[in-house]
Amino acid sequence: MSMRKLKVFIAMSLDGYLAAPGDDLSFLEQLPPTGEDHGYQEFMHDIDTVVMGRRTYSKLLSMEVTVPHEGCKHFIFTRDCSLQSEDTSVQYVVAAPVEWMKQEKAREGKSIYCDGGASLLRAFWEADLVDEWIVSVVPVILGNGIRLFEQAQGEFNPIWLKPQSIKQYKSGLMQLHYSR
């Protein structure tokens, strides 16, 4: 049985920030409205499991973004053992992300989508667990904020990726697609 894939589908500014200071995602709303979904629906076809950090989850909820995704299981990583979800498709997880992900990838299912934040992502890419990257570059220099890529914490050997495709959207997004 082949392992399930862990995929990242995320936007960043040209200078590498996924959010402006204060978890501010308003720059994403300043893209011109072109009706494009930037490949999101197609991407989600292959996904049945979504993982994210607790802070990202709270932020998305506050923005009334579509969370949870219909038909997907959601696992929210937190260090707070007391959190309980009332949504049956959302489960809080206090386990170590890397070990948990290795087990999850070995289960049956479609691909797994990590929607951030940067710390959870760092844990996964540092352990070389990310199989696919779809990074949409927003044509803006933010100057400050939360970097998509935190520094590696331990000894780290560079990870080379296989370029798949690039796509320029009318909205101004330039989307880079890589596989491991």
Add this chain to the structure above:
Amino acid sequence: MSMRKLKVFIAMSLDGYLAAPGDDLSFLEQLPPTGEDHGYQEFMHDIDTVVMGRRTYSKLLSMEVTVPHEGCKHFIFTRDCSLQSEDTSVQYVVAAPVEWMKQEKAREGKSIYCDGGASLLRAFWEADLVDEWIVSVVPVILGNGIRLFEQAQGEFNPIWLKPQSIKQYKSGLMQLHYSR
């Protein structure tokens, strides 16, 4: 008279580093040799002036990269007043980069190329002096090193760019082209 343009033509890893720790640029040499120049010659056609920081200049000299560029004037920014170049096309500059650049842009000539490093670039983009960005994304996660984009130092209003084109090279580089 229209002002001269300041252009940046630079490579970074997917995680935003222009060099690995220790000013190490060896990841650039690990791209497969495809004979492509990634648009460099075409870019240089429009350039008659090159500016860079002293540390970048020393690094390039040590790598025996083509510096100085034939037919171009070179200005190397440094805080060390004692430096003198024996090469007549290379001049050390101790002036404040932003004021100097504003004056240089007002002179007659072709475009100006800033070849780094990150601090000199930051001074220029933070003052909104960069007119064109050609950023080549190398398909690697380095994990650590020198970020192409330092944090803005002062109050900073996001700078939106005009997407021009994207190009995928056989070498694996994905090149993003923006103008101001």
